[in-house]
Amino acid sequence: MxxxxxxxxxxxxxxxxxxxxxxxxxxxxxxxxxxxxxxxxxxxxxxxxxxxxxxxxxxxxxRYVDLTTIKPSQEAHRIYGIIKKKSPALFQVILNESLSYKVNKFSVLSQHRLGYVLTSAGVDSIDDTTAIVLxxxxxxxxxxxxxxxxxxxxxxxxxxxxxxxxxxxxxxxxxxxxxxxxxxxxxxxxxxxxxxxxxxxxxxxxxxxxxxxxxxxxxxxxxxxxxxxxxxxxxxxxxxxxxxxxxxxxxxxxxxxxx
Amino acid sequence: MxxxxxxxxxxxxxxxxxxxxxxxxxxxxxxxxxxxxxxxxxxxxxxxxxxxxxxxxxxxxxRYVDLTTIKPSQEAHRIYGIIKKKSPALFQVILNESLSYKVNKFSVLSQHRLGYVLTSAGVDSIDDTTAIVLxxxxxxxxxxxxxxxxxxxxxxxxxxxxxxxxxxxxxxxxxxxxxxxxxxxxxxxxxxxxxxxxxxxxxxxxxxxxxxxxxxxxxxxxxxxxxxxxxxxxxxxxxxxxxxxxxxxxxxxxxxxxx
Structure with missing residues (x-):
């Protein structure tokens, strides 16, 4: 150019x-x-x-999380029942990073522990057994x-x-x-x-x-x-x-x- | 530079x-x-x-609206009671531009008639008696x-x-x-x-x-x-x-x- x-x-x-x-x-x-x-x-x-x-x-x-070490709560299982796309363990990581949240059929809209509103609390999956958090x-x-x-x-x-x-x-x-x-x-x-x-x-x-x-x-x-x-x-x-x-x-x- | x-x-x-x-x-x-x-x-x-x-x-x-010609509905008055910052007539213009909306204590979060989620349905005030819409x-x-x-x-x-x-x-x-x-x-x-x-x-x-x-x-x-x-x-x-x-x-x- x-x-x-x-x-x-x-x-x-x-x-x-x-x-x-x-x-x-x-x-x-x-x-x-x-x-x-x-x-x-x-x-x-x-x-x-x-x-x-x-x-x-x-x-x-x-800032990795080994998903095989995470025990999903009842709530994480409930959210998995609504959204499916992620695993219960991954939802548990999202909940752990959230100060508050609301669930719709597409995603967890989270108020991240730092205060920001972020889809899935800024949690990403790296592979089937590893997540990465902010x-x-x-x-x-x-x-x-x-x-x-x-x-x-x-x-x-x-x-x-x-x-x-x-x-x-x-x-x-x-x-x-x-x-x-x-x-x-x-x-x-x-x-x-x-x-x-x-x-x-x-x-x-x-x-x-x-x-x-x-x-x-x-x-x-x-x-x-x-x-x-x-x-x-x-x-x-x-x-x-x-x-x-x-x-x-x-x-x-x-x-x-x-x- | x-x-x-x-x-x-x-x-x-x-x-x-x-x-x-x-x-x-x-x-x-x-x-x-x-x-x-x-x-x-x-x-x-x-x-x-x-x-x-x-x-x-x-x-x-x-795309101007003469606010002196707008008759605010009961709902526009109700919203004015919550937010105050704008006039009832201006809230009415916002409602007129909205397919749906929700009110919090700061603003009207509107789903604009075109589908976009926009604060106040994209309505701005130009002066005390004039609004402008998208x-x-x-x-x-x-x-x-x-x-x-x-x-x-x-x-x-x-x-x-x-x-x-x-x-x-x-x-x-x-x-x-x-x-x-x-x-x-x-x-x-x-x-x-x-x-x-x-x-x-x-x-x-x-x-x-x-x-x-x-x-x-x-x-x-x-x-x-x-x-x-x-x-x-x-x-x-x-x-x-x-x-x-x-x-x-x-x-x-x-x-x-x-x-």
């Missing part, structure tokens, strides 16, 4: 795959691997945003990866850990952020309408960034678990946590009635 | 604002305006995807705009009409697609897992594209209602409609119990 046209465009964001990442194993340093792969592209730049699929973070942190503390994981990148590259970056997630009304999944480092997940702005009323707008930019990355990550097996987003204007925020975007009226409240 | 680094990146998507769009009035040809503004940037290119805020499409199509047929609007762009530029493009939309668990809004031309809203792929099972993945790419654009559209008053996304690899699909992404088990079914 030629890029001469970019010379006349005053503002843009660009997203590209951090290609050729290896398969991730327990203990792998994802930040180091990102810096290594980026050195084959343009190198890390200040204010790069690295969106990282939660799956590889979970793998590096060993990182224990995705914000901390993101901060750890950002620190590695910064230490090895000398550049200041933001990190977003993303998970694929659909909407109940729609076929197919989008992606959402579950962990964050260096960037506030919410953008707040205000404007004045034609009546003179001030309207405050909040936008979940971390989910927009996760979606932009997911467009390139694409399907499993394509081996693109990391995408770099460059050009988005933001101020570093080192206090921000992904849980900051949980609706404040819902924090600590069970959203669903477990049924 | 320098773009020399792009020379070493084999694959990327770029998003940029189609800046300096004028205020849109009834009858304005949005496609023509896009071609005009793009001529000041790089010109329209084949396979450009133009993401367009539904608000300006509604304005061009005159285009009558957003797919048709998108096709119309795409045709204008193609006719005036000689290039083949896709168009996505987007609306801002939040998730119940999160502060702030993301964006979703409500109308489409030339691109299938869902990407389908398959992969084989470690057990040898084939997994089929569906991804709502139109929502990912809408989110990517929303990052640049930003808040009201910034006057960026159109964003160009370039570089995303897709095959033109002229039969695709945004309603193709409604979950097939939900098509034609009232999702909520109106209460």
């Amino acid at each position: 030629t890029m001469d046209y970019l010379k006349v465009i005053p503002e843009y964001t660009i997203a590209f795959p951090v290609a050729n990442m290896p398969q991730i194993n327990l203990g792998d340093k994802i930040g180091s691997l990102v810096v290594d792969r980026m050195s084959q592209l343009s190198g890390v730049m200040d204010k790069d945003i690295y969106v990282i699929a939660s799956k590889i973070v979970s793998k590096a942190e060993g 990182p224990q503390d995705p914000d901390q994981s993101a901060q750890h990866i950002a620190s590695e990148v910064e230490k090895e590259s000398g550049k200041k970056v933001a990190v977003i850990i993303s998970d694929s997630e659909g909407r109940t009304d729609r076929r197919g999944a989008n992606a959402v952020a579950v962990g964050i480092a260096g960037i506030n997940p919410v953008r707040i702005s205000s404007s004045v309408d034609l009546s003179g009323s001030v309207k405050v707008n909040e936008e979940t930019i971390c989910d927009m960034l996760a979606g932009q990355a997911a467009l390139l990550m694409g399907q499993r097996g394509r081996n693109i678990p990391v995408v770099c987003i460059r050009g988005y204007q933001f101020d570093f925020d080192y206090k921000a946590r992904a849980t900051d975007m949980i609706h404040k009226d819902l924090l600590g409240i069970k959203m669903f009635n477990n049924g | 320098t773009m020399d680094y792009l020379k070493v990146i084999p694959e990327y998507t770029i998003a940029f604002p189609v800046a300096n769009m004028p205020q849109i009035n009834l009858g304005d040809k949005i496609g023509s305006l896009v071609v005009d503004r793009m001529s000041q940037l790089s010109g329209v290119m084949d396979k450009d995807i133009y993401v367009i805020a539904s608000k300006i499409v509604s304005k061009a199509e005159g 285009p009558q047929d957003p797919d048709q609007s998108a096709q119309h705009i795409a045709s204008e762009v193609e006719k005036e530029s000689g290039k083949k493009v896709a168009v996505i009409i987007s609306d801002s939309e939040g998730r119940t668990d999160r502060r702030g809004a993301n964006a979703v697609a409500v109308g489409i031309a030339g691109i299938n809203p869902v990407r389908i792929s398959s992969s084989v897992d470690l057990s040898g099972s084939v997994k089929v993945n569906e991804e709502t790419i139109c929502d990912m594209l809408a989110g990517q654009a929303a990052l640049l559209m930003g808040q009201r008053g910034r006057n960026i209602p159109v964003v160009c996304i370039r570089g995303y690899q897709f095959d033109f699909d002229y039969k695709a409609r945004a309603t193709d992404m409604i979950h097939k088990d939900l098509l034609g079914i009232k999702m909520f119990n109106n209460g």
Whole structure:
């Protein structure tokens, strides 16, 4: 693709795959691997945003569950009776990761223990006997990866850990952020309408960034678990946590009635 | 921003604002305006995807509602008693746009007459006495705009009409697609897992594209209602409609119990 046209465009964001990442194993340093792969592209730049699929973070942190060791509860069996597509043991893992949940005929819509609403509580099956769950503390994981990148590259970056997630009304999944480092997940702005009323707008930019990355990550097996987003204007925020975007009226409240 | 680094990146998507769009009035040809503004940037290119805020499409199509002519029903008054933030007349407009709905203390979660789940059925207030509703047929609007762009530029493009939309668990809004031309809203792929099972993945790419654009559209008053996304690899699909992404088990079914 030629890029001469970019010379006349005053503002843009660009997203590209951090290609050729290896398969991730327990203990792998994802930040180091990102810096290594980026050195084959343009190198890390200040204010790069690295969106990282939660799956590889979970793998590096060993967040596997051996399904043969799980004893499904009556409730897990009941859910299996409704949905079938997963095993009772896998449903039990989903319940274990959930603060509250509701069941429909397609899926378990879970309020994950961290507060996020996620289909199946972000639990994936790796094979018939192994599940993988979200990182224990995705914000901390993101901060750890950002620190590695910064230490090895000398550049200041933001990190977003993303998970694929659909909407109940729609076929197919989008992606959402579950962990964050260096960037506030919410953008707040205000404007004045034609009546003179001030309207405050909040936008979940971390989910927009996760979606932009997911467009390139694409399907499993394509081996693109990391995408770099460059050009988005933001101020570093080192206090921000992904849980900051949980609706404040819902924090600590069970959203669903477990049924 | 320098773009020399792009020379070493084999694959990327770029998003940029189609800046300096004028205020849109009834009858304005949005496609023509896009071609005009793009001529000041790089010109329209084949396979450009133009993401367009539904608000300006509604304005061009005159989708205003004079709230002083609306007689709120008992149900609209009841909802006003719960939520307050909007007027009973505005709640009535929301109900009129809804196939089904449910009310919580923050908002009306509506199944829009076209099938999409949208907060407040995509209805916005323009000022104290005027509301604006989604285009009558957003797919048709998108096709119309795409045709204008193609006719005036000689290039083949896709168009996505987007609306801002939040998730119940999160502060702030993301964006979703409500109308489409030339691109299938869902990407389908398959992969084989470690057990040898084939997994089929569906991804709502139109929502990912809408989110990517929303990052640049930003808040009201910034006057960026159109964003160009370039570089995303897709095959033109002229039969695709945004309603193709409604979950097939939900098509034609009232999702909520109106209460």
